[in-house]
Amino acid sequence: MKLWRHLVFALSSAWQSFWRNAAVSLAAVGTITLILGLAGVNLLVGHTLGGILDQYKSRVSVISISIADGTPMTTVFDFQDQLRADPRVTDIRLITKDEALARFGSDPQNADIARQIEGNPLAAKLEVHVAKLSDVAAIDAEARQWRGADRNDPTDYQGEFIGRMLRLSQWVNLAGAAILVILLVVSVFIVMNTIRTAVYHRRQEIEVMKLVGATEWFVRGPFVLEGILTGVLAAGLALGLLMLAYRPFVDRFHSDLFFIPLGYDPTFVTELARDVLVTGALLGALGSYIGVRRFVRI
Amino acid sequence: MVLQADFVGTRPLISFQHVWKKYPNGTEALRDITLTVPEGDFLFLVGPSGAGKSSLIRLLIREEKPTKGKIFVDGQELGRMKRRHLPYYRRKVGLVFQDFKLLPKLTVYENVAFALRVLGEAGSVIKARSTEALQTVGLADKLDKYPRELSGGEQQRVAIARALVHKPKLIVADEPTGNLDPATGWEIMQLFLQINHKAKATVLMATHNRDIVDLLRRRVIAIDGGQVVRDDRASGYHEALAASGLRA
Numbered sequence: 001m002k003l004w005r006h007l008v009f010a011l012s013s014a015w016q017s018f019w020r021n022a023a024v025s026l027a028a029v030g031t032i033t034l035i036l037g038l039a040g041v042n043l044l045v046g047h048t049l050g051g052i053l054d055q056y057k058s059r060v061s062v063i064s065i066s067i068a069d070g071t072p073m074t075t076v077f078d079f080q081d082q083l084r085a086d087p088r089v090t091d092i093r094l095i096t097k098d099e100a101l102a103r104f105g106s107d108p109q110n111a112d113i114a115r116q117i118e119g120n121p122l123a124a125k126l127e128v129h130v131a132k133l134s135d136v137a138a139i140d141a142e143a144r145q146w147r148g149a150d151r152n153d154p155t156d157y158q159g160e161f162i163g164r165m166l167r168l169s170q171w172v173n174l175a176g177a178a179i180l181v182i183l184l185v186v187s188v189f190i191v192m193n194t195i196r197t198a199v200y201h202r203r204q205e206i207e208v209m210k211l212v213g214a215t216e217w218f219v220r221g222p223f224v225l226e227g228i229l230t231g232v233l234a235a236g237l238a239l240g241l242l243m244l245a246y247r248p249f250v251d252r253f254h255s256d257l258f259f260i261p262l263g264y265d266p267t268f269v270t271e272l273a274r275d276v277l278v279t280g281a282l283l284g285a286l287g288s289y290i291g292v293r294r295f296v297r298i
Numbered sequence: 299m300v301l302q303a304d305f306v307g308t309r310p311l312i313s314f315q316h317v318w319k320k321y322p323n324g325t326e327a328l329r330d331i332t333l334t335v336p337e338g339d340f341l342f343l344v345g346p347s348g349a350g351k352s353s354l355i356r357l358l359i360r361e362e363k364p365t366k367g368k369i370f371v372d373g374q375e376l377g378r379m380k381r382r383h384l385p386y387y388r389r390k391v392g393l394v395f396q397d398f399k400l401l402p403k404l405t406v407y408e409n410v411a412f413a414l415r416v417l418g419e420a421g422s423v424i425k426a427r428s429t430e431a432l433q434t435v436g437l438a439d440k441l442d443k444y445p446r447e448l449s450g451g452e453q454q455r456v457a458i459a460r461a462l463v464h465k466p467k468l469i470v471a472d473e474p475t476g477n478l479d480p481a482t483g484w485e486i487m488q489l490f491l492q493i494n495h496k497a498k499a500t501v502l503m504a505t506h507n508r509d510i511v512d513l514l515r516r517r518v519i520a521i522d523g524g525q526v527v528r529d530d531r532a533s534g535y536h537e538a539l540a541a542s543g544l545r546a
Contacts, residue, residue, distance in 0.1 A: 002418040009415060205401055212460070213388035214416035216381070 006218060011223035017198050018229055027229060028194040032187050032234035032280070033241070038241045039183045040276055047268050053169045061130045061192040063157045064095070064141040066123040066150035074127070075148045083128055088139065091129035097122055123150050133162060134143045147254065184283055187234075191227050191287025198226060199295045206295070223292040224285055231284020242276075243269070310370075311337040311468060311500050317367035319353050319524075323468060327353035329524040331367070333501065337467070342511050343504040345521035351504040355472050358502070359391055360384060370512070372467060381514065390468040392499070396476035398453045400445040400460075407432065407441040410459045417464075431459040434497075435489060435502065451482035462497065469493065471503040473509065483507060487514070514523045535544030 018025045067076060076094065083089050095103070100122040105114035128143070130136045140157040199206065209219050225259055250264045312335035319328040327350045335341060343351050356362045357369060359377045369376045372390060379387060400409050410428040421425075432438050435455040445453050454474060461469055471490065477481030487510050494501045505511065510520060520528040 001420070005418045005420070009418070204399070208399055208401060208412065209416050211393050211399070211414060212413035212464070213385045213389065215385045218385075218416055218418075 006221065010218075010221035010225050014225035014229060017222060019203060020224050021194075021198055021201055024194055024197045025226075028190050028230050029234045029237070031146030031190050032231065032283075033237040035183050035187050035190075036235050036238035036276055037241050039180055039279070040272060042176055042179050042183070042239055043272055043275070044242070044268075046172065046264075047170050047265070050169070051228065051263070051265075053165065053172070056165055057133050059171075060158065060162050061133050061136055063128055063130065063136060063143070063155050065126040065128065065146070065155050065257060066153055067125060067148050068150045069123065071148040076124075078186050079148055080126060083126070083139070083142075086139070088131055088135040089128055090131045095125040095127060097124045100125060123153075133166060136162060158211045184279070187231075187283045188287040188290070191230055191284050192291040194230060195223050195227050195288040196295075198223060199292055203295075206245050215235055220289070220292050224288045227284040227286075227288025227291070228281050229284065231280035231282070231287075232277060233280075234284075235280025238280075239273050241270070309337050311339070311372055312502070313370040313525045314354075315368045315370075316521075317357065317364045317369055319350075319357060319362070320365045325541060327521045327524050328357070328364075331521075331524075331526055333519060333526060333529060338498055338500055339496070339517060340491070340501045341517040341519060342514075343502060343519050343521065344506070344508075344511060345527075350524040351521055352472065353524075354538070355470055355502075355504060358470060359393060360387060389464050390467050392458075392464065393467035394454070394457050394469065394471040394474045396473040398445070398457045398477075400453055400456055401531075402445055404444075405435060406442065406443050406445070406448070406456050409445070409456055410463055413460050413463050427463050427465075431463045434462060434493070435459045442510050449482070450478050451485060454478065454482075454486050455489065458486070458493070462493065462499075465497070466499060468501050469501045471501065471505075473485075473504055473506065475505065475507050480509065483510065 080092055080094060083092050097120050101114070101117075101120050104110050104122060126143075128139060130139050136157065137159060140155050140159070144154045149155070206219055246269070247264055254263075312333075314333045316329045317328055317331040318326070320326050322453065331354065332352075343354065345351055353362075356373070357364055357376070360379060363377050371387070374387065376387075401412065404412060407428060410431055411424045412428060414424040429438070429441075431442065435458050437455050437459065440452065442450065445456065448456070454477075458474075469490070475486055478486060485511070490501050490503065491498055491514070518528070518530050519526055
């Protein structure tokens with residue numbers, strides 16, 4: 001019962017205080033909305049980039065091993081079994097010379113050349129799907145040692161390219177995280193200062209509360225709630241803006257940026273909504289807690 | 299603990315034992331203060347400005363801790379009290395100040411009720427106790443007025459009602475008549491006497507008002523230079539200070 005009355009008191013005080021300093025409160029909400037909006041854009045861009053990188057990664061995590069002409073099928077099957085038993089390999093497929101030619105010819109760009117080819121110059125291949133991009137190099141090394149591999153062009157492995165992809169994806173993640181941290185720290189500072197203003201406006205009330213024996217948490221509570229209110233309000237607005245902009249943006253640029261697999265991802269949007277709201281509440285709570293801590297010491 | 303003969307049998311509510319207070323800037327506000335206040339006592343704290351009265355009060359309400367020595371109030375040692383226990387201690391002490399410290403945006407009733415609201419008391423309890431306290435100070439007909447609509451004396455009565463609403467064992471008043479004309483000051487003093495008598499609350503009052511001190515013939519503790527220079531069971535302002543060779 002007592003707890004409930006404390007909660008009611010804190011909520012009504014927070015609400016009053018928020019509107020009593022409406023200008024400051026709303027300025028803070030506006031600024032944090034922009035910041036959380038930026039953070040959201042950052043996450044969306046990161047997510048899209050990550051998606052693109054994943055596509056490339058899944059493409060390069062498949063290496064095909066060319067089989068030298070005249071290799072006995074038993075040798076090929078043995079090697080295929082050996083790779084299949086390897087935990088790093090998720091899938092392996094044999095592509096015969098005929099299949100390879102058919103595939104080559106199925107590309108309209110190659111149709112003319114395919115018609116002029118006599119016989120079948122293409123090698124049979126083993127297509128190996130590797131679970132982790134970082135393991136591709138080891139599988140490649142193993143394949144190059146295999147006696148059935150074509151001497152001139154054993155695999156299509158592009159080590160340098162994969163290394164760059166991995167580094168790029170690390171940098172993208174790191175840069176995204178750094179931007180996020182900066183934005184969040186700035187928001188915490190804004191909430192902190194807003195709450196200090198609120199504390200200043202209510203200094204008499206705080207003084208009396210302390211004199212009559214209110215606990216520190218009782219004095220702090222309304223301010224922390226006000227901070228959370230500020231954060232959640234800003235998060236809600238930022239989300240609204242993101243939702244309004246995301247869909248039209250994807251639709252508008254989808255055709256222009258055809259080389260980028262730009263897509264609207266509803267699952268990610270739900271996660272983003274949850275994350276942004278929780279972040280808003282947390283940074284509001286943290287900022288206000290730091291803001292009042294010194295001033296409500298009994 | 300050695301008690302004075304006439305205190306024997308009465309439990310001391312306040313006990314200062316060789317208390318020193320030195321501020322970081324080097325000022326020695328209190329030097330070796332030892333005094334005992336039995337429950338139900340009414341005493342004046344007098345002395346020139348800067349003598350250490352305010353420091354003593356700040357220590358008593360545990361706004362500050364002593365540099366040396368011990369202070370016991372109602373059996374608890376203030377210096378050792380944990381910060382989270384402090385609010386509960388403050389509820390045992392009613393505080394009254396020269397500048398009233400009322401909240402201007404709350405009515406008379408709300409100002410008093412506020413002291414109970416912050417403790418999370420039930421509405422019915424708040425109503426009964428606030429009304430009772432306001433009746434005690436004679437303001438039952440001004441519940442809906444705002445502090446700015448009241449005279450200085452009435453504002454101080456509201457502050458006293460707020461201090462009473464917890465039913466405190468101890469009332470500490472710092473120059474409560476300092477902002478009031480003599481007649482009003484006298485009324486406020488009557489109120490404190492009545493509270494001391496009826497509510498059995500111990501009253502400790504710092505004051506410059508020599509007429510009141512002279513007339514009431516209560517215990518007077520004179521402080522100067524951070525030391526107790528005189529502690530008389532029933533004395534006047536002049537006597538207390540003059541005896542120690544001080545100017546009033």
